[in-house]
Amino acid sequence: xxxxxYGVQRLMxxxxxxxxxxxxxxxxxEALIAGALILGMELRRQIRTFxxxxxxxxxxxxxxxxxxxxxxxxxxxxxxxxWKGKHGRYxxxxxxxxxxxxxxxxxxxxxxxxxxxxxxxxxxxxxRDVLRRRL
Numbered sequence: 644x645x646x647x648x649y650g651v652q653r654l655m656x657x658x659x660x661x662x663x664x665x666x667x668x669x670x671x672x673e674a675l676i677a678g679a680l681i682l683g684m685e686l687r688r689q690i691r692t693f694x695x696x697x698x699x700x701x702x703x704x705x706x707x708x709x710x711x712x713x714x715x716x717x718x719x720x721x722x723x724x725x726w727k728g729k730h731g732r733y734x735x736x737x738x739x740x741x742x743x744x745x746x747x748x749x750x751x752x753x754x755x756x757x758x759x760x761x762x763x764x765x766x767x768x769x770x771r772d773v774l775r776r777r778l
Contacts, residue, residue, distance in 0.1 A: 658778075668720065672713040674773040675722040678766040679710045682724055685762035686755065693739070693750035703730040704739065704751070 658667060690705050707728035713720050726733040739751035 670774065670777045671720045673777065674770045675713050675720060676710075677769040677773045679722045679724055681765045681769045682759065682762045683708060683710050685765070686724065686758040689754040689758040689761075690751065693754065703728070704732045704736065706730075707732045 662670070686708055687705060690708070704726070707726045707730060709725055709727040711723040711725065713722050715721070726736050736755075739749055740753065740755050742749050742752050
């Protein structure tokens with residue numbers, strides 16, 4: 644089942660007449676940052692449930708959550724929520740999310756997917772709010 648949307652190019656042309664390319668880029672960047680902060684907060688909330696510092700973990704997974712600056716990727720403005728830090732948690736984050744053969748159900752299994760699902764509506768609302776305010 645496909646979906647066809649009409650009028651997008653016309654809308655983009657009208658926006659480009661009203662705003663410069665730099666203004667549009669600034670508006671999109673602000674919306675992306677607002678949405679990424681919502682996702683980052685929910686991701687922290689979910690990871691905190693298994694990264695509690697009680698000896699099982701030291702909280703490095705929580706500490707190394709990073710939100711990138713907006714950048715162009717394949718012609719689209721993009722922002723990345725990832726793990727970066729001196730403890731190299733990016734190497735094992737997939738093990739917490741998916742498990743391993745020896746430990747198929749770790750304490751953090753599915754927390755990233757859950758955070759994405761729980762923040763989806765709030766993310767959309769944050770992006771819409773910024774776009775409404777700036778446009």
